[in-house]
Amino acid sequence: MAWLLLVIAGLLEIVWAIGMKYSDGFTKFWPTVGTLAAMVVSFGLLGAAMRTLPVGTAYGVWVGIGTVGTVLLGIGLFNESADPIRMLFVGLIIAGIIGLKMTAA
Template identity: 45%
Template sequence: MAWIVLVVGGLFEVVWAYAMKQSHGFTRLWPSTIAVVGVILSLGLLSWSMRTLPLGTAYMVWTGIGAVGAFAVGILILGEPANAMRLMAALLILSGLVMMKLATP
């Protein structure tokens, strides 16, 4: 159950990062509100998952989901470039997350 909660927390990290981008420096109400609520939910779910998961594992997976997810949103929604080196970097992060999951009892 902790892994599911952690993944959902990581997805909320993607939500708040995207909303923060859309808030234009917290000058727009609804994206700013979504960003703040997303941060609270994301951190709350990370905290809950750390009840049973090791700190290093939980934090690495949470930030990795956020990083790769925000990268994907940037490419798919915001039209950011998707060159080979950027895609390889994201793949390496994703590989590290899978390895961390497999290495955690």
């Protein structure tokens, strides 16, 4: 159950990171409300997952999911760079997430 909470928390991290972009520096009301709500729930689920999972593993996976998802959505939504070296490093983050999951106690 902790892993499911952690994955959902990571997905919500993507939501709030992208929401920050759409909130335009927290100047647009509804994107700001959605961003703040996603932040609160994401942090809450991360905290719940940390009751069971090691802090380094939980935080690393949470940040990794958020980073990979945000990079991919940045490419799709905001025309950010998708050059091969950037994708290589995204792949390394994914490998790190998998490694942390495989070695978690």
